[in-house]
Amino acid sequence: MSDTPEKAYQVLARKYRPQTFADLIGQEAMVRTLKNAFAADRIAHAFVMTGVRGVGKTTTARIIAKGLNCIGLDGKGGPTTEPCGQCEPCRAIAEGRHVDVMEMDAASRTGVGDIREIIDSVHYRAASARYKIYIIDEVHMLSNNAFNALLKTLEEPPAHVKFIFATTEIRKVPVTVLSRCQRFDLKRIEPEVMMAHLTRVAAAEGASLAPDAMALITRAAEGSVRDAMSLMDQAIAHGAGTTSAAQVRSMLGLADRGRVLDLFDLILTGDAAGALSELAAQYADGADPMAVLRDLAEITHWVSVLKVTPQAADDPTTPPDERARGLDMAAKLPMRVLSRMWQMLLKALEEVALAPNSMMAAEMAVIRLTHISDLPDPEKLIRDLQNAPPGPPSAPRGGGAPAGGGGGMVHGARMMAPMRGPMSGPTMMGNQALALAEGQLQVYASFDHVIDLIREKRDLKLLFEVETCLKLAKYAPGRIEFQPTPDAAPDFAARLGQRLQGWTGARWGVSVVSSGGAPTLAEDRDRDRLAAEAEAMQNPLVKAVLAAFPGAKIAEIRTPEAMAAMALTEALPEVEDEWDPFEDG
Numbered sequence: 001m002s003d004t005p006e007k008a009y010q011v012l013a014r015k016y017r018p019q020t021f022a023d024l025i026g027q028e029a030m031v032r033t034l035k036n037a038f039a040a041d042r043i044a045h046a047f048v049m050t051g052v053r054g055v056g057k058t059t060t061a062r063i064i065a066k067g068l069n070c071i072g073l074d075g076k077g078g079p080t081t082e083p084c085g086q087c088e089p090c091r092a093i094a095e096g097r098h099v100d101v102m103e104m105d106a107a108s109r110t111g112v113g114d115i116r117e118i119i120d121s122v123h124y125r126a127a128s129a130r131y132k133i134y135i136i137d138e139v140h141m142l143s144n145n146a147f148n149a150l151l152k153t154l155e156e157p158p159a160h161v162k163f164i165f166a167t168t169e170i171r172k173v174p175v176t177v178l179s180r181c182q183r184f185d186l187k188r189i190e191p192e193v194m195m196a197h198l199t200r201v202a203a204a205e206g207a208s209l210a211p212d213a214m215a216l217i218t219r220a221a222e223g224s225v226r227d228a229m230s231l232m233d234q235a236i237a238h239g240a241g242t243t244s245a246a247q248v249r250s251m252l253g254l255a256d257r258g259r260v261l262d263l264f265d266l267i268l269t270g271d272a273a274g275a276l277s278e279l280a281a282q283y284a285d286g287a288d289p290m291a292v293l294r295d296l297a298e299i300t301h302w303v304s305v306l307k308v309t310p311q312a313a314d315d316p317t318t319p320p321d322e323r324a325r326g327l328d329m330a331a332k333l334p335m336r337v338l339s340r341m342w343q344m345l346l347k348a349l350e351e352v353a354l355a356p357n358s359m360m361a362a363e364m365a366v367i368r369l370t371h372i373s374d375l376p377d378p379e380k381l382i383r384d385l386q387n388a389p390p391g392p393p394s395a396p397r398g399g400g401a402p403a404g405g406g407g408g409m410v411h412g413a414r415m416m417a418p419m420r421g422p423m424s425g426p427t428m429m430g431n432q433a434l435a436l437a438e439g440q441l442q443v444y445a446s447f448d449h450v451i452d453l454i455r456e457k458r459d460l461k462l463l464f465e466v467e468t469c470l471k472l473a474k475y476a477p478g479r480i481e482f483q484p485t486p487d488a489a490p491d492f493a494a495r496l497g498q499r500l501q502g503w504t505g506a507r508w509g510v511s512v513v514s515s516g517g518a519p520t521l522a523e524d525r526d527r528d529r530l531a532a533e534a535e536a537m538q539n540p541l542v543k544a545v546l547a548a549f550p551g552a553k554i555a556e557i558r559t560p561e562a563m564a565a566m567a568l569t570e571a572l573p574e575v576e577d578e579w580d581p582f583e584d585g
Helices: 028-039 057-069 088-094 112-121 144-155 191-205 211-221 225-239 245-252 257-268 272-284 289-308 320-332 335-354 358-372 378-387 409-416 425-443 447-457 460-469 492-504 521-537 540-548 560-570
Strands: 046-050 101-105 132-137 161-167 182-185 470-476 479-484 509-512
Touching (some): 028 057, 046 057, 057 132, 101 112, 191 225, 211 225, 211 245, 289 320, 289 358, 335 358, 447 470, 447 492, 460 470, 460 521, 492 509, 521 540
Parallel strands (some): 046 161, 046 182, 101 132, 132 161, 479 509
Antiparallel strands (some): 470 479
16 A cells, blocks of 8 residues: 555645736736737747746746647637636646647756757647647756757747747847747736735635734745745744744744844944844844844845835835834934945955854954944044134243243153244154255266166166157256157156155156257167268168168168177187197197
């Protein structure tokens, strides 16, 4: 005897899966378009459904397949947006066993070979249905070659073939595929629509869930119907028929939102001890430190939004007491405090994720948040400095003891401390530094010394600019005036001054003049070279060589002195008392 039950339990997400377009929730725009297309007999040959998880992409594909192949109770019906659900095609498609409706998971069948099976089978008519329908789930997982192999068939399929694609990553689908399909973007389900749907399902199941519990499930589902149904299925089992918000919060590992708001208040008032105690209490009650910080970030975002748009408080998932506290916080807290807390919480979430002990990292984050809560903003600091009364006047040089006081050493030392004469303190140090800097610059007596310094520092870019873009007008140690060439960079003078100051430790004044500059170093070199070339061109032998070899150019000119110096450097050293093997001993 088999222990397998005749009918296994079916989870709520499958048990209450929509079977008709009327059952779909939150997708009115898509449903209206498809109904009009069916009514006008303008049914496309390919559809692509995109959206987040659990909003009905594959469900919609199956409803379209049933609507295309439904024959009605009398067996004579045509394509319809209200499939009967009783005929053989409707029941076979709903149960996933129809031979002409083929569902393929592109995540596990990604290659060209899998697409080739589709291409080879599209030419054969449907075995028992009106249309042969191919539903490809997670179509973005197909390889590029598989997409390319499908293009021709997708563009001009036989009349009896329909393609329906579903994907959560529409950006990964090639545009060549998207242009051949009708695209429908399924949106997240609104909270009020989701809560109404969960209430109907709970009533059908005979379960009792508190409204706060429904709100927690709706918020955790993030617009996904499948996630909400799965969480409610778990919550019904957790509560054994009657489920409270506390049970759902414990099931999800969430902190009490009211207590998170208390922690938020403690942080903003700078009560570090109270904030740490509240965090420890929530941790002891089973709250995850990462979840607590995430809730704090969510509250920071929520209060910031309320401050900008108070209408956002009209959220059915938010209880009235939380709504009132949020509006009160939004009215009291400045936006700069909320923005600063948001940035620090994002950093704290990264630290908690990487820390070996998440609770320790969360406590350090709370301590930081409480300590910055009472820091003044820059505007207040500037305003306080501007409104601050002037300090006491400096004591005169050589002033004696005030009336009624003694002139002892201790009092004299106290009186001398604030003294700032013309040659005392920073002023004397500044003069000494100035004199020292002027002495250091005396080693750069001429501009050639500056050129040598740039060569020594191997700043080739600056050296090239100085040689080609700088027409020197006036030079003194620490002061350069020059006329720039038209191709000089706009920041050339500033960069030259910064480099020289960094290398010498003294400030250089580099200024630009409009006229009066001497030729650049490169122009001087070119002038000497051109003069030497002109002189060489007058040589009869050079003229004869250039006439014999048209197009030849003078590459280099060497003077006799330069050639003699080169010969001396390249000559082998003379060896004294060289041994001669033929010399008699």
